[in-house]
Amino acid sequence: MNNPAIKILFAEDEPSLAMIVKESLESRSFYVDHHLDGAAAYKAFEKESYDIAVLDVMMPKMDGYELAKRIRANNQAIPIVFLTAKSQTEDVLKGFDVGGNDYLKKPFSMEELIVRIHNLLDRKKVQTSSQEFGLGGYSFNFPQQKLVYQEQDAVKLTHRESHLLYHLIQNKNQVLDRSYILQKLWGNDDFFSGRSMDVFISKLRKKLASDPSLEIVNVRGYGYKLIES
The missing domain is CATH 3.40.50.2300 (Response regulator)
Structure with missing residues (x-):
């Protein structure tokens, strides 16, 4: 190779x-x-x-x-x-x-x-591709790893938070398969990776909390779903 x-x-x-x-x-x-x-x-x-x-x-x-x-x-x-x-x-x-x-x-x-x-x-x-998304009252700039709510200051996301949010947005209002995203972002779906993903999901929930129309729900046995009502 x-x-x-x-x-x-x-x-x-x-x-x-x-x-x-x-x-x-x-x-x-x-x-x-x-x-x-x-x-x-x-x-x-x-x-x-x-x-x-x-x-x-x-x-x-x-x-x-x-x-x-x-x-x-x-x-x-x-x-x-x-x-x-x-x-x-x-x-x-x-x-x-x-x-x-x-x-x-x-x-x-x-x-x-x-x-x-x-x-x-x-x-x-x-x-590095140019991708920016609207999500409720938020603007998410994926390449720059920035999340902005209305006119407030930008919140800087980590690499892992940015990629996880990107995949949730790509599957918005649908279930994001837990095993798939673990393999995609963590490289495996073992216990430690699963615990790590749960922590990052919690962090994203807090960072999206300003807009009550947005919710990340746990679909037990399957994965997560980003809901925009």
Whole structure:
């Protein structure tokens, strides 16, 4: 699979694992810029332009969460994948809260990592298209991840909130299949991903609360429905 234009910022402090991942990706024509700690990776980010970031969570000098926060403060578009041995729900949710788009639990297969990278880059292409939606009294700018209610100040959405709201709008007044959206946005439909999606649905409900004509309902056993009455 040729990927000559895909440049990856890779931060991983385990030299043996880093070498395997780097060589495997480069054998498929990715360009991989590897760093052994978060601080070095951030310095590289400030100087170079990357298509995607693949970050270990536990690293010296600067952990993956802090690195992702700093990257996201400067670049809202770059996809971020976390590599982590942590599997607690709160750890996964923290990764999404600081700006991560996906995560892989160690140990993982290289094929799975490559699929996740391509999926995130495909989503990025969709997001950069010019799309703005009217939703009740709200205006939702998908590429800019902004939600505006009437004349009030814009509310900034996270990557995950924006994509979830986009799919709800695309299926407005219809059931958005839970398994489908988990596979589409989280990459799998396991317990941790399901808990994460429930949290993001709750956040969207709060951000849409100014307009009583809008409601996100849970259709038990099937998924969610965005209703505009």
